[in-house]
Amino acid sequence: MNAYPDGYAFNRSWSDRFLPEIRRIVGAHLLDVAADPFDMHHATDLMVLDGRDLRIAARVRRPGYADRYPFQFTIRSQVPSGAETELAKIVNGAGDWLFYGHSDVFEQHIERWWLIDLRAFRAALIRQSANGLRIASGDKSNPDGTRFKWFDIRSFPQEPPLVVAQGSIDQ
Numbered sequence: 269m270n271a272y273p274d275g276y277a278f279n280r281s282w283s284d285r286f287l288p289e290i291r292r293i294v295g296a297h298l299l300d301v302a303a304d305p306f307d308m309h310h311a312t313d314l315m316v317l318d319g320r321d322l323r324i325a326a327r328v329r330r331p332g333y334a335d336r337y338p339f340q341f342t343i344r345s346q347v348p349s350g351a352e353t354e355l356a357k358i359v360n361g362a363g364d365w366l367f368y369g370h371s372d373v374f375e376q377h378i379e380r381w382w383l384i385d386l387r388a389f390r391a392a393l394i395r396q397s398a399n400g401l402r403i404a405s406g407d408k409s410n411p412d413g414t415r416f417k418w419f420d421i422r423s424f425p426q427e428p429p430l431v432v433a434q435g436s437i438d439q
Contacts, residue, residue, distance in 0.1 A: 275412060282375075286328045289378050290367050294324060297383055297433050325354065325386070326367040334370035334380045340418045341368045341382065348413035355417055358386055359393065365432060372437060382421065383432040392424050401425065 299314045306312040327342075343366075345355040357363065366389075369381035395401040404420035424430040 282330075283326070283328045285375075286369065286371070286378055287326070290326050290328075290369065293369075293378070293381060293435065294365075294367055294383065298322070322364045323362065324365045324367055325358070325363045326369075327354075328369045328371055328378065331371050331373045331375060331379075337418070338380075339421045341366070341384065341421065342408065342416040342418045344414060345407070345417040346413075346415035359390065361390070377437060380434075380436045382434045384421075384430055385428065385432050388424070388428040388430045389419075391428060392430065395425065 298316055302310075302312040302315045306315065329342075343355045343358065344353045347353060358366075363386045366384040366386055367381065368384055369378040371377070372379040392401065392403055396403050402423065404423035406418050408416045408418055410416070421430060
């Protein structure tokens, strides 16, 4: 018996083709130029920004959504099988960053992307619950019974910053 929702293998296979590009993009934000003393005395030119494990979720949308929803990111909130979803896992503390990208029309490259700090995301959700911060969000249902929660990046507080980095194919 398959423990995954219908379409999982198909969708996973489609999105996995972007993993080398995601690794290249995210990797550029995990390294920094070492200070001179490290270079001079320890043969170190680059250093990892955060010495602990960093858990990074990755989601790539199919072509067309970047232009229709330029400031939104979605997180799966319900699946027909009833399995725990990404939103539940994230809200419960899993994950440090979310790479959220949009495929180009040829489904070969990532057209636009954001690197989202999930700690800042959780902090904003807590503030929304505790003191009425208003984050623009809503629900979206797919015909297969999958549901997503969408969030508008522009509605998140400036501190702590939600977006670690962003880019597009034209940059």
